[in-house]
Amino acid sequence: MSDTVILVDQITKRYRLGGIGAKRFVDDVNRFWARLRGMEDPLSKIGREVTERSRESEAPNDTFLALEDVSFEVKQGEVLGIIGRNGAGKSTLLKILSRVTAPTSGEIRVKGRIASLLEVGTGFHPDLTGRENIFLNGAILGMTRTEIRKKFDEIVAFAEVEKFIDTPVKRYSSGMYVRLAFGVAAHLDPEILIVDEVLAVGDASFQKKCLGKMHDVSEKEGRTVLFVSHNMGAVNTLTQRCIYLQRGQIAATGSSREIVELYLTKSLEVQAGQAKDLEFYRRGRKADSPAKIVSIRVNGQTCDSNALPSIELGAKFTIDVNLEVLYSIRGANLSVILKTNEGQNAAVLSSWDQDHQVSLNPGNHNVSLAVNNLPLSPGRYIADIAINQSMQTRAHDTIADLPLFSVINNGQVTNWLDRPWGVLHPESVEWFTCPNSVSSTDEMQPAAVG
Numbered sequence: 001m002s003d004t005v006i007l008v009d010q011i012t013k014r015y016r017l018g019g020i021g022a023k024r025f026v027d028d029v030n031r032f033w034a035r036l037r038g039m040e041d042p043l044s045k046i047g048r049e050v051t052e053r054s055r056e057s058e059a060p061n062d063t064f065l066a067l068e069d070v071s072f073e074v075k076q077g078e079v080l081g082i083i084g085r086n087g088a089g090k091s092t093l094l095k096i097l098s099r100v101t102a103p104t105s106g107e108i109r110v111k112g113r114i115a116s117l118l119e120v121g122t123g124f125h126p127d128l129t130g131r132e133n134i135f136l137n138g139a140i141l142g143m144t145r146t147e148i149r150k151k152f153d154e155i156v157a158f159a160e161v162e163k164f165i166d167t168p169v170k171r172y173s174s175g176m177y178v179r180l181a182f183g184v185a186a187h188l189d190p191e192i193l194i195v196d197e198v199l200a201v202g203d204a205s206f207q208k209k210c211l212g213k214m215h216d217v218s219e220k221e222g223r224t225v226l227f228v229s230h231n232m233g234a235v236n237t238l239t240q241r242c243i244y245l246q247r248g249q250i251a252a253t254g255s256s257r258e259i260v261e262l263y264l265t266k267s268l269e270v271q272a273g274q275a276k277d278l279e280f281y282r283r284g285r286k287a288d289s290p291a292k293i294v295s296i297r298v299n300g301q302t303c304d305s306n307a308l309p310s311i312e313l314g315a316k317f318t319i320d321v322n323l324e325v326l327y328s329i330r331g332a333n334l335s336v337i338l339k340t341n342e343g344q345n346a347a348v349l350s351s352w353d354q355d356h357q358v359s360l361n362p363g364n365h366n367v368s369l370a371v372n373n374l375p376l377s378p379g380r381y382i383a384d385i386a387i388n389q390s391m392q393t394r395a396h397d398t399i400a401d402l403p404l405f406s407v408i409n410n411g412q413v414t415n416w417l418d419r420p421w422g423v424l425h426p427e428s429v430e431w432f433t434c435p436n437s438v439s440s441t442d443e444m445q446p447a448a449v450g
Helices: 022-036 048-056 090-097 130-140 145-159 174-187 197-201 204-219 232-238 256-274
Strands: 004-016 063-075 079-083 105-110 114-117 192-195 224-228 241-246 249-255 291-298 310-312 317-325 329-340 345-350 358-360 363-371 379-388 397-408
Touching: 004 090, 004 224, 063 090, 063 224, 063 249, 079 090, 079 204, 079 232, 079 256, 090 105, 090 114, 090 224, 114 174, 130 145, 130 174, 145 174, 174 192, 174 204, 192 204, 204 224, 204 232, 224 232, 232 256, 241 256, 249 256, 291 379, 291 397, 317 329, 317 379, 329 363, 358 363
Parallel strands: 079 224, 079 241, 114 192, 192 224, 310 397
Antiparallel strands: 004 063, 004 105, 241 249, 291 317, 317 363, 329 345, 329 358, 329 379, 379 397
16 A cells, blocks of 8 residues: 555445334344244245335335445545535545445555544543543554553643533533544544544634644644545645545545535536525525515626626626615615635625615615725635615625626736635735845835846
8 A cells, every 4th residue: 555544445335225123123033044044034924015025125226325436545644625515425435434334345445543523422422521531532542541641631722621621521512522522533643534524513713723733633743634524715725635526426536626616616506507596595584574685786797697797807897786675774784795615705895884875765776886996816706695774683685605706817817827826816016125134224126027
């Protein structure tokens, strides 16, 4: 395997649908003993109905293929992202790698100890204290008590549970639970760390701390990390390579930036196929709400069509929001939150910020905003658009995560390299070159451009 620490070769996992009731279990035991003694199958004597039921249980429709012929390998020190929609097989794959369940067919080779954080509570005994669970998990990983003691204080400090370390973990909140679980998994020196979407339980500061720790584990300590998340920003930040699972198979693999872009593009296509109108994106509007968002257009093009409006890099654009007003609204606010495809806020456009309060009488109204200079980098952008009476009250209507437009580079930037960019691309930046030693009277000189 050389520097390969995980080798997955044509893994398939098949589950049998439906529960196994008491009668079915007894049937299986009786059949086993009959075969062992060389006797006739006892189910064949019960009658045609039971025999047919037994045959139907072996039918392909009675099984679910969670994974099919999945193959890949992971190098030492690599951080591999695994993404896909719900039900794509991500958690099943991680459970197989963690030896929680066995594959139906195929082979897995792993070099080194694995610490897994698949879901809140994995590997913890609820009746044991935080202290006892740290030592229990260390023992499971094959570490001695002396080795665990050396890491103990670091784990407790990271998890921020000093006051509760001698309390049974069944009394922990979900946030405390996952903080301690991640601290144990990351600090007890496993060669391979497997992390599922459980970090969504923690708050923003703890998620940032976890991402930093995973980066240190791979970059500084040379350990391998498998990271599953629906947070595409975190996947892009943390991982170099990514696997895209779709219906139990590997749809694509490659650099994280390319695979995340492919995944988001596919997600948009799925949304476009499902979204016949804005109702797909509408959130929490009550029947007696005074206003309803009827349509949204960018540069005159409706945003709920399959093809997104395109805006050239640095160009001006307009957003038109058509409202149906049932009764008078005074001093309302229209807000547009522009977000990247990964869900990162790019800009918040609010009519209140420009001292433009929307006052509308019953009827149909169009509210427009012209954006003259918003230097967004090339890419797809989504938006949350809402109309509300005040910051303290619930919005009258909200359209969430609506695919709004794409920013494209039509030669405005000629040296656009194949690398990730931030959210903003400033139109004009002045560069200056300074001498090695600059006195207080020296002035910076513009850099020579040749």
